[in-house]
């Protein structure tokens with residue numbers, strides 16, 4: 001019998017901690033003598049997260065689109081290439097933060113027609129503070145997408161639990177359990193997971209999402225684990241690779257999320273940049289980038305996720321531009337560009 005390569009899918013909203021988890025899991029696999037490979041998908045046209053991975057890990061990037069929709073057809077070929085070139089023991093796919101999880105699942109099952117793979121787990125990472133913010137509002141497409149990402153998971157990490165109170169964490173656990181009672185749930189800080197979780201993944205059967213319940217919140221046409229404005233619910237079966245309902249699907253589950261990419265023309269004063277970031281509108285959920293510090297000449301990687309900024313000194317692998325990517329909902333790209341230029345140019 002031909003051995004299938006196990007695939008783990010990392011899902012979760014923008015900035016929740018997917019790359020943090022990816023790094024930790026890769027280290028754990030390598031320490032066990034395994035050969036993992038990675039597919040990283042970004043909605044923007046730059047992959048900065050790849051800078052955080054060790055060079056020896058085989059990685060293919062899929063940029064400027066989402067594997068759940070616009071570039072879904074390429075996923076099979078990318079996986080096939082990885083398997084042929086590297087014969088990995090497992091493949092980890094980091095989805096974009098705005099990917100519709102059920103569509104990713106479909107994308108991977110389509111890829112299984114080309115290459116022998118099986119999904120072992122869909123791990124959704126939740127930014128506890130960001131989820132609480134939307135949970136308290138109780139509405140919005142971002143909240144619905146977060147719920148869908150929770151609903152379709154086999155393993156749930158309530159990450160960034162350092163940023164919420166114990167009472168909030170308890171409330172969150174209850175809420176999440178009602179959304180997805182079947183998943184295994186862990187609360188984490190910097191995605192620090194028990195090794196049993198990693199081992200358990202390989203003992204698991206092939207993963208098939210169970211999506212029985214639909215969300216009961218007031219709706220704006222966004223359906224459970226499906227794309228906006230499609231009210232045709234479907235139950236998935238991984239053996240049915242040719243569900244006619246899926247033919248020609250071009251879903252845009254992230255079409256409410258905007259991406260603005262800014263190329264820096266000159267070094268940036270870190271302090272002024274920090275101030276600029278602290279004043280970003282609430283609708284900018286996520287920003288990341290690389291710039292050259294005007295003070296020290298060093299290259300800095302910055303990460304901004306739901307109001308928190310992190311700056312890390314880096315030594316880029318290969319040629320990396322000074323660039324920043326901003327993601328969010330309904331913000332003015334022109335205004336952002338103008339403010340960015342005004343606040344960091346001197």
Ligand SMILES: Nc1nc2c(ncn2[C@@H]2O[C@H](COP(=O)(O)OP(=O)(O)OP(=O)(O)O)[C@@H](O)[C@H]2O)c(=O)[nH]1
Pocket residue numbers: 012013014015016017018019020021049096097159160161162163188189190191286303304305308309310
């Ligand atoms: N305070 C806190 N910060 C965290 C935690 N986990 C991750 N972070 C930070 O959150 C930011 C985003 O983390 P990533 O792992 O890049 O998130 P991501 O889901 O890969 O982001 P995208 O791929 O852009 O959607 C980084 O600055 C992390 O260091 C945590 O448990 N607590």
